[in-house]
Amino acid sequence: MCQSIFRNKPDTTVVFSLINRTKSIRLAELIDEGELREQLDHVRSLSLSRGESTWLRGNTFYGKRQMFRPDFMEWFEGMRLPDYHLEKRDGQYELTFEGRWPEVMLWEIPALAVLMELRSRAVLRDMGKFELQVLYARAMARLWEKIERLRRIEGLKIADFGTRRRHGFLWQDWCVQAMQEGLGDAFIGTSNCRIAMKRDIEAIGTNAHELPMVYAALAESDAELAQAPYRVLADWHDEHDGNLRIILPDTFGSEGFLKHAPDWLTTWTGIRIDSGDPAGAAEMAIRWWKERGEDPTRKLVIFSDGLDVEKIEELHARFVGRVKVSFGWGTMLTNDFRGLAGDRLAPFSLVCKAVSANGRPTVKLSDNPNKAMGPAEEVARYKRVFDVRDQDAQDLLV
Amino acid sequence: MCQSIFRNKPDTTVVFSLINRTKSIRLAELIDEGELREQLDHVRSLSLSRGESTWLRGNTFYGKRQMFRPDFMEWFEGMRLPDYHLEKRDGQYELTFEGRWPEVMLWEIPALAVLMELRSRAVLRDMGKFELQVLYARAMARLWEKIERLRRIEGLKIADFGTRRRHGFLWQDWCVQAMQEGLGDAFIGTSNCRIAMKRDIEAIGTNAHELPMVYAALAESDAELAQAPYRVLADWHDEHDGNLRIILPDTFGSEGFLKHAPDWLTTWTGIRIDSGDPAGAAEMAIRWWKERGEDPTRKLVIFSDGLDVEKIEELHARFVGRVKVSFGWGTMLTNDFRGLAGDRLAPFSLVCKAVSANGRPTVKLSDNPNKAMGPAEEVARYKRVFDVRDQDAQDLLV
Incomplete structure (x- = not known):
């Protein structure tokens, strides 16, 4: 996907933003800001290792050799993740990334993985050694x-x-x-x-x-x-x-x-x-x-x-x-830890989405109104353009 | 107990014997004889390490310092387990130990532990790595x-x-x-x-x-x-x-x-x-x-x-x-592995008992006739001498 964007829309400026759809999980109260910054800074220090690059260049994806073009790989090897913007608000973290689309998009997975794992660690921190082992055993x-x-x-x-x-x-x-x-x-x-x-x-x-x-x-x-x-x-x-x-x-x-x-x-x-x-x-x-x-x-x-x-x-x-x-x-x-550690490890609905492109807000409707996002007037416009009628709402477990 | 025997009956000749009260577990078909001999020979090569001896000499048992007398400890440090006699019969191992009581008695625990563990290993041998990990997790x-x-x-x-x-x-x-x-x-x-x-x-x-x-x-x-x-x-x-x-x-x-x-x-x-x-x-x-x-x-x-x-x-x-x-x-x-690995690891009733002393058979009646042992005529004599009437039988799980 990054290669496609790199080829077709390399200069688009996007903003990606972390969205916790499960408001009851107050991430900013669970996760220490210093620890979160340390992890995010560490992610920014990373780049493709030699072995990883070799694997991507040499690997066969879906039966196709060399799916990644040399110009993309060369750029990717030199790529570092752009800066992030982090604030606390109402017990949640506002974490946003702004910059060129092919760079910013690569933040989604590490940002989510870091937050999920820090939340797990915060819950596990006070557990006894054997209690912990039994949690994983279960x-x-x-x-x-x-x-x-x-x-x-x-x-x-x-x-x-x-x-x-x-x-x-x-x-x-x-x-x-x-x-x-x-x-x-x-x-x-x-x-x-x-x-x-x-x-x-x-x-x-x-x-x-x-x-x-x-x-x-x-x-x-x-x-x-x-x-x-x-x-x-x-x-x-x-x-x-x-x-x-x-x-x-x-x-x-x-x-x-x-x-x-x-x-x-x-x-x-x-x-x-x-x-x-x-x-x-x-x-x-x-x-x-x-x-x-x-x-x-x-x-x-x-x-x-x-x-x-x-x-x-x-x-x-x-x-x-x-x-x-x-x-x-x-x-x-x-991440099926439901009911373990008193449900304090249950998964929740955290996403990281593109919220604007070249200064214009993005919209997602999806087939479930609970997954819709974007400013109300834009959502209305998209619904009209795409001829979307009433949809059945589905509960979001994760 | 060994110290008491060492002091009071050091020269009694006893025979201890392994008895598998769960006949359906055919140990000799599960456990390789060579592997069993290797373990038993290894046990015979063991003696108290310096640290173990120091711990026994210096430890407080039930609030009492130096529970073990110096003459006992000196003997114990030099002690090696006597030879064993191993035969296969009807799918079971006949494993007996004969010699001086304070030495032979020390075979009970390692003999049982070795057999139990070799049985576990025999069952676990063919399991996949993650299947195995999940077994222990459970x-x-x-x-x-x-x-x-x-x-x-x-x-x-x-x-x-x-x-x-x-x-x-x-x-x-x-x-x-x-x-x-x-x-x-x-x-x-x-x-x-x-x-x-x-x-x-x-x-x-x-x-x-x-x-x-x-x-x-x-x-x-x-x-x-x-x-x-x-x-x-x-x-x-x-x-x-x-x-x-x-x-x-x-x-x-x-x-x-x-x-x-x-x-x-x-x-x-x-x-x-x-x-x-x-x-x-x-x-x-x-x-x-x-x-x-x-x-x-x-x-x-x-x-x-x-x-x-x-x-x-x-x-x-x-x-x-x-x-x-x-x-x-x-x-x-x-050893509660009941129902795991298709019940092939369930515990069973294996004991190692004194079966004779100075050539005479031993008897145990217990409060459960299913735990009684000894020759029938001796059991009858003991029941008379100790005035034992009808007893309620209790199932032996282990």
């Missing part, structure tokens, strides 16, 4: 029970998408290894390149909401706005094929997106369903492919929103054979 | 839940008696540390001197059935036999006081033992209840103290048979305030 036993259930799903394909909201780095690394051993070939990879490299598994991932959000914010007219999500994918289409050609339709409402989509998009490999009612969205995609003369059984549906074992079982049972099904499992893989 | 979480329940028992006093039938050494060491952290002062010690030394906690223990069993086997007449259990405690009385003066009454039936006990025994600190119905046996002891003019609230009752959390809670609730209550928790502390 979390391990819990994940293993999930893996034992997943093992019974014939033909399962599942990946780790849990980096940004993980309990901690070592814990994610453990979870990935447990998935490797417990699921074998059903575990198809991780979106964490560092762990993929370390554990010799496939690095996996696709495009995200920030692309249509920023493209949309840059649109000069309603007509341009209406085309922005397709413009993103047209740029993407030029560079990627196969499993990288995955439609993420929900940024401004999946229904309108599919209805007005150009025909070349129907040839894409599949769709990622990341908000709203997942079964309903998958049924909609199947209908869309059929209407456009495509065979859904040759298409891939990636579910990636709020997954846990029950939902994975249910969705797999419903769609297996009708489409190719795959799962990007996030928070409930790498 | 066992840890299980023990911690027990500790959390025990923590709620006001005034609890509990010790680790789980060495001989432990899952493994490192696991016992972990359990002891978890008890230390989780229970604080309610955890009063361990019968494992090595762990007591390493973890800086109290070494704790009392006398066992082998003393009356061997003394009884050496008796020259029925009259001497009837007095043998008291003879043991008279020898013991001369050397020990305080918490070491604990009556173990059940070797040949608790009821007759107490009925015919000499008055000086009523002044002892307490009683250990190791077979039969524990509440019934404690009630019997309370009645006995009252009949003999003693105040039961100043007496100690140590429960040590087949304990798990429910029984500890129940017994504590019933006897707290009526006597001083204490628990010696064994197998379900250090």
Whole structure:
């Protein structure tokens, strides 16, 4: 995604901002500001190591050798993360990043991972050594029970998408290894390149909401706005094929997106369903492919929103054979500490999003109004342009 | 106990034998004979290290400094375990030790610990790394839940008696540390001197059935036999006081033992209840103290048979305030792997007992006929001499 932005929109100025959608978790009271600054400063001091660069340059991603172009890699090797702006307000941290899009975007994952892990450490700090060990023992036993259930799903394909909201780095690394051993070939990879490299598994991932959000914010007219999500994918289409050609339709409402989509998009490999009612969205995609003369059984549906074992079982049972099904499992893989340490480690809904581009606010509607963001008047305009009607609200667990 | 034997019966020739009371566990099919011999030979190569000897000589046991006499310590430092005899029969190992009593008796604990641990290793051998880690995670979480329940028992006093039938050494060491952290002062010690030394906690223990069993086997007449259990405690009385003066009454039936006990025994600190119905046996002891003019609230009752959390809670609730209550928790502390690895790690009833002394068979009746041992005609004679009537059989879990 960074390479695409580096090629197509390198000079866009963006602001990314941390948003804690779970107001009851008062991060600024849990996490020491000095400790947070120390970690963020440390992240800024990092750059791609020689081995990491070699791995990125030499690795095969989705069957394609040298996916990263030399000019991108050269820039990436020299890249340092830009400065951050940190303030406390109402028990929360206001953490923002401003600068060139291809640089600022790279803050999302480390910023979230640092905050999540510092929160975990704050909770764990006062625990006894054995109490602590038992806490992890319980979390391990819990994940293993999930893996034992997943093992019974014939033909399962599942990946780790849990980096940004993980309990901690070592814990994610453990979870990935447990998935490797417990699921074998059903575990198809991780979106964490560092762990993929370390554990010799496939690095996996696709495009995200920030692309249509920023493209949309840059649109000069309603007509341009209406085309922005397709413009993103047209740029993407030029560079990627196969499993990288995955439609993420929900940024401004999946229904309108599919209805007005150009025909070349129907040839894409599949769709990622990341908000709203997942079964309903998958049924909609199947209908869309059929209407456009495509065979859904040759298409891939990636579910990636709020997954846990029950939902994975249910969705797999419903769609297996009708489409190719795959799962990007996030928070409930790498951060299911619910009910442990008196629920003080339960995951929560922390995100880091593009909030403006070249000075204009971004908007996200999604298929769940609880995930919508942006100024009210802009949200109203987007709803009109993208023809979004009433949506069903879904609770946000994470 | 070894010091008492070394002083009073040093030249008795005894045979100790391993007895697996759980015939369904076919140890000789699980454990490789070569591996077993390697471990037993290794045990024979061991002797007290300088640090261990220093600790035994300098330690305070039950408030008494230098409990071990210099002549005993000198002998103990030079002591090596005598040879063993190992054969396979019907899927079981026949493992016997013959020689001087103070030497042979020291085989019991390492022989049992070695067999238990080799059995664990045999079961664990084919497990995956993470499967293995999760197995221990589950066992840890299980023990911690027990500790959390025990923590709620006001005034609890509990010790680790789980060495001989432990899952493994490192696991016992972990359990002891978890008890230390989780229970604080309610955890009063361990019968494992090595762990007591390493973890800086109290070494704790009392006398066992082998003393009356061997003394009884050496008796020259029925009259001497009837007095043998008291003879043991008279020898013991001369050397020990305080918490070491604990009556173990059940070797040949608790009821007759107490009925015919000499008055000086009523002044002892307490009683250990190791077979039969524990509440019934404690009630019997309370009645006995009252009949003999003693105040039961100043007496100690140590429960040590087949304990798990429910029984500890129940017994504590019933006897707290009526006597001083204490628990010696064994197998379900250090080897509760029931239901893990498909129950292939569940604890079982393995013992190592004196089976003869100076060529005569030993007998144990206990308060549970399922724990009785010895030749039938000798059992009948003992039952007559000790006036043992019908007993209620209790299932042997471990």
